[in-house]
Amino acid sequence: MVSVAEFAEFIASEEVARAARRAAKPTKDAKAAFRSSIAWRRLRYAALAENAAKNNGTARCELCGKAGTPDASLHVDHVEAVSKNWARRLDRTNLQVLCEDCNVGKLDGPAADFRRSGG
Numbered sequence: 878m879v880s881v882a883e884f885a886e887f888i889a890s891e892e893v894a895r896a897a898r899r900a901a902k903p904t905k906d907a908k909a910a911f912r913s914s915i916a917w918r919r920l921r922y923a924a925l926a927e928n929a930a931k932n933n934g935t936a937r938c939e940l941c942g943k944a945g946t947p948d949a950s951l952h953v954d955h956v957e958a959v960s961k962n963w964a965r966r967l968d969r970t971n972l973q974v975l976c977e978d979c980n981v982g983k984l985d986g987p988a989a990d991f992r993r994s995g996g
Contacts, residue, residue, distance in 0.1 A: 938976035
């Protein structure tokens with residue numbers, strides 16, 4: 878038999894856990910603010926510049942190898958999606974460069990790291 882005090886403690890701990898899950902999940906407004914933030918823009922630029930440096934001056938998709946051009950944009954993708962782990966949104970080790978087709982194909986599914994080893 879569970880005492881009233883034990884039951885109350887359980888309910889309180891569930892409420893704390895529920896509040897923590899809500900706090901860890903970004904709102905649409907928070908995601909929009911993140912995408913337009915200076916911190917994200919600088920990190921995105923650094924990821925693209927690093928990718929280009931590894932590819933003789935031309936940024937390329939880390940999955941299919943397609944070069945970025947005015948007609949074929951490259952995306953800086955989060956390996957572990959922002960919606961799944963908000964804390965890693967500015968973690969450089971969580972970023973990869975993908976062409977639009979590869980990034981759209983990945984969607985928000987399981988984390989898929991397409992970076993070549995050694996890079």
